[in-house]
């Protein structure tokens with residue numbers, strides 16, 4: 189995946205240090221001004237959800253104060269303004285993910301719903317008994333359970349690309365698993381546990397040559413690395429606004445228009461129809477065919493400001509910044525001899541996700557102790573229980589970085605980990 193700087197023009201980026209001016213960025217995030225247990229909040233849980241800059245918070249409040257009206261339903265000024273804000277974001281998102289056709293952008297609630305839509309709509313019409321669905325061992329439950337449900341219903345067979353000891357996909361095994369029965373390949377671009385950036389171009393290329401449809405889970409990639417759906421040529425891409433500075437409750441499913449056109453609606457109701465009779469109905473054009481009921485148009489309007497914010501910095505710059513943090517964090521965490529660090533430990537193929545297991549302190553205890561120092565990390569199975577089973581551990585601790593984190597945050601994490609060791 190090309191993660192080079194595409195837009196280093198941003199003045200809040202110092203190319204010599206390859207770092208963003210985090211103190212200036214933090215000023216935009218009111219929550220980062222608060223204290224937790226009397227300490228500065230060190231937020232290292234952005235893989236779960238990101239914090240929101242003022243422009244997003246203000247956009248939401250501005251929308252409700254000045255524009256609010258249901259979309260596509262009325263011809264009055266407010267409804268027209270609300271509808272155009274909603275449709276304008278579709279164009280913006282299409283450009284953000286590489287200049288794809290905006291008719292392929294469907295608004296959902298989150299990545300989970302986007303992936304379920306593919307399984308329930310595309311899957312039910314195209315998958316039959318004996319067909320194979322190829323996933324990986326590192327998938328989030330959102331990219332496992334919809335396919336488990338589909339396989340139970342259709343009799344399809346689930347296969348998984350194994351994960352190697354260094355947290356990367358076993359590509360030799362992938363080529364062996366891919367065969368004429370493989371109807372669909374669905375892979376996360378970046379693992380939410382290992383941080384691994386998977387070689388998705390290669391996977392898509394091979395899958396397409398094999399005649400398989402491809403789905404990318406972009407929940408952890410779209411917020412952090414340049415994710416160009418057009419160049420990748422994926423058939424579907426799913427991601428969530430809340431992980432990329434946007435509001436909760438908005439997800440995106442990008443699908444190639446020619447595939448979306450062949451799919452049956454996922455939900456029925458207002459807004460997705462062309463004509464309804466008592467016992468029959470025909471569907472609206474794509475993408476509206478997949479957007480039944482009143483959508484979350486206010487949050488969509490606020491999401492627009494999140495995209496603007498990310499674009500002002502530049503996704504290439506964000507990747508460079510996180511690469512520096514990754515290199516630093518991996519180096520520091522490897523200094524602990526009682527801590528197992530998972531993932532590639534290589535910033536070239538790892539996003540800013542650091543998952544570890546302390547051989548004496550349970551991840552939940554670790555997280556609680558760190559919280560006393562104002563440090564927010566996550567402990568648990570991270571919705572990747574099969575990966576935990578593979579590593580034979582019940583849970584891990586995970587720190588994850590974003591644009592408002594710097595090396596100082598990693599230093600505070602390390603200091604608090606040392607304190608925890610002394611405590612136990």
Ligand code: PMP
Nearest residue numbers: 298299300328330376380407428
């Ligand atoms: N896939 C991955 C890789 C994720 O990290 C997440 C969120 N943790 C999801 C899917 C699900 O995202 P959401 O909860 O926004 O549906």
